[in-house]
Amino acid sequence: MSAVLWNKINYIRRQAFFEDRFSWEEGVKELYNEFKQIIGSATAQQIIRKNDFAWKSFFKLKRLQSKNKLPSNIKRVSPPRNWKDRETGKRKLMTIIRRDCYRIEKSSKGKKYLVFKGMRIRITGKAKWHGKQGQLEIFYDDLTKSWHAYQTVEVEKPRAKGDKKAFVDVGAICLITAYIEGERQAIAFSGRPLLAGWWYLSKNIAKHQSVLKRVNDGHSSKRLRKLYRIRQRRFRHYVNTAVHKFVELCLKKGVKTIFVGVPKGLRENNDKGKRVNAIVHNFFSYRHIVERLKITAENFGLKVKPVDERNTSSRCPYCGSAKFVRRGRLFKCLKCGREAYRDVVSALNIALVSMKPSKLGSARSRLRGAEGGGFNWMLAHPVLLRVEKSLEAQTSP
């Protein structure tokens, strides 16, 4: 019935919008009075409010679009949709519980329960944030046949304690390679364990697709959608964990600003995964990684600044020469003869690019170790940090 209310109010608004007579009031009072008897006044109010937000956000995006200022991850702006599965036509089982209408209890054994409307439901999973509880959104996932809840919490805005800078290169082989100002060595999170899993799942997807082609006229299946979902979830989970660990490290080291290299002319990212040979292309969901980095850093009170990456891997960070050779993951300068790990070269160059030209010379000599005595070999090779405990310790990227 929550979905019915949403769809009804949304229908009125869509009609009005397309006929160019949109109003916030139309139908609201009537629908509220009708539905408060069925789903309770608090939930009816929450759903109408959520629909308000959805429309407000739509209008805001339209304004941005007209000024050509849409965020890069948004391609199309369309009015809020109905709570309905587009393939099956079934209503989405979803509702919103107001912040004062539920509670989360912990049993003596540490198990957690959601208590509302005379129900007590066991919950699993860890809360990422702690603070004053906000509303709870509950929905049923048809693909996994399970119920999920999103809870909003109010937290105080954190502030960075230090004023250091960190420089980040994002890639597929090394998910994150970073150099934190003042450190002896760069760090990296490997992307290889993720790539392996991605290949494996993609093979399964391709196999299943070819079966579907023969028996189901090329149509999708639940199994196929599930495989896509698993692949995407694993990718996101891995990226989230790596990004989280990195931001925590930055916080510990007193970083305030994270500079991240943005490749120019980056291939567009369609993550539908139709072609197997496009795996790496899909895998390297660069935008997603940077977006996560931005959001996570902001959550911890750090800033993220993009740096044009155009020249960051085509120059030697130590002497500035553009003559070099690449051997596998290694970079060797033909002028000064220094060797370094390729992703570290990018991270160091991002550091140099984000600096004022007048400071470049002294920064380069610092990198060369002229002041500390001798070339900093340590810096040229990153420490590999582990993303997940279950993955074996790695000594080389």
Ligand SMILES: [Zn+2]
């Ligand atoms: Zn050089």
